[in-house]
Each structure stands twice: as C-alpha cells, then as structure tokens.
Amino acid sequence: MGITWTTDLNTGIEVIDNQHRRIVEYINQLEQAALRRDMPSVGRVLEDLVDYTQSHFAFEESLQEEVGYQYAKPHKAVHEMFIKRVSGYQQRHAAGENVIEALHTMLSTWLIHHIKRDDMAYVREVGVKAQAATQPTQTGGWLGRSLKRFFG
Template structure:
C-alpha cells in the first residue's frame, strides 16, 4: 500500500536539541512535512505544491535563525560555513525536485522521502551536535 512507502514523520524526544525555539521550529518543519504527506495521499497536487512552498519558506526562515543563533554563541566560522552549506544544499535539492515534479507531473513522493531522511539525519547528527558544543553540554564529562 502507498501508505507504507509514505510514513508519517513521528516526532520523538530523540530529535530534541534542548533549545526550545529551535525544537519548536523543527517540529513545525515536521508538521509541514506531514501536511505534504497528506496532500500526496489525497492526490491533491495543489495542496502538495502549496506544502512544498510553505516548507521552503519556513526552512529559509528557520535556517537563518539557526545560523544566527549559532553565530551569536561563538560557533567557529569554518563550522558555521559548513553547517550553512548543508542548509543550502538541502534548499537547492528541494527546489530542483519541486521543479522536476512541476515539469514531469511528479507526485511529490521522492521529494517527501528526501525531506524526511534529510530532516531526521540533520537534526540528530548536525543540529544536536552543534547545540551540545555551543552550550558545552558535554563539559561535565571532560
């Protein structure tokens, strides 16, 4: 069944970075991802396209916030640049996939799959690590 290929993104505490505003923004990204999923399951191409546009706009806002949060807390420039490049690569890929779906009448499933995988991976590996370092949450072990 299609639903099996299109799982709901379930938020769990494993995704929490511990910074309230960043966590809330991540949850909003997850909510928009799930709206896209519902639109795809309904074959509602207008809602799908709207969800992708909302996602892109909210991701831009969130990435800018997260990068300035990290800069304000002294993230070294090289690490900041690397993190920002990952955000940009994601935004570029989503844009390219949305354009391809538009050209080829795609159903958005590949974009949804990439979105889920990237978000989960980036939040757990990059964002949580960034917050841990900047707030010295590992300090007690040293």
C-alpha cells in the same frame, strides 16, 4: 508514512525544537496532500515548507554566528545544499512530474539525520550560550539583535 516526533530529536533549545516540529508538520501535510492526490495543495505545502525552512535556517545560522560556533560556515553550506535539492524537486513538481514519494523520503531522511547529527553537534558545543541567546531578557532579545544585524 508520516514522521512522528520523538524525544531523541529534542535539542534542548526550545525555540529550535519548536521550529523543527513545525517542519515535521509541513512534511506530514505534504504527505497528506499527496495521499489525496491534491497536486495544487502539494505545491502550496511545498512552497510553505521551503519558505519556513529557509527562515529556520536563517535563525539557526544567525544564532550560531552570535555564539561563535566554529562550524557555522559548513553548517550553512549543508543548509544551502538542502534548499538547492528541494528547489529541484519544486521545479520538477511544477513541470508536472510526480516527485512526491521521492521528495517525502528525502525530506524525512534528511531532517532526521540533520537534527541528530548536524544540529546535535552544535548543541553540545554552544547549547547553554544558544539557550541564553534566545532569551528575551538579553539586550534587545534575539529578534532585535537579528533585525539590527540584517537591516542595520
């Protein structure tokens, strides 16, 4: 069963909420490909999901760093563990193992739990700062500041 976005998943930071919605879309696409038993599509969607999620994590981690979130390092460690788990599923899928049901359950459960617990925790602490940091009116905007940080 697909994930339905509900208002209790909104963090109040529009850019983060939009990214979370996109991850939900990928998880639902994964489920649709699995229902069609279209294993090549499952692999492609899984790859896209991992790529997008890693970009989202990098964005979120950079934002947390910029606003001085005190639990940024543990939050990043949670992200790293998630990517490691999903990579394991990717490898098993590539080896021909049917991991779709277990993967979908893990993704759905993890995402909802992560948003409601881990992400909401940083929103309470840095929500206003985070909202301001993502506004393009800030010097260089988030993207410019991040590119400078990542690429000098």
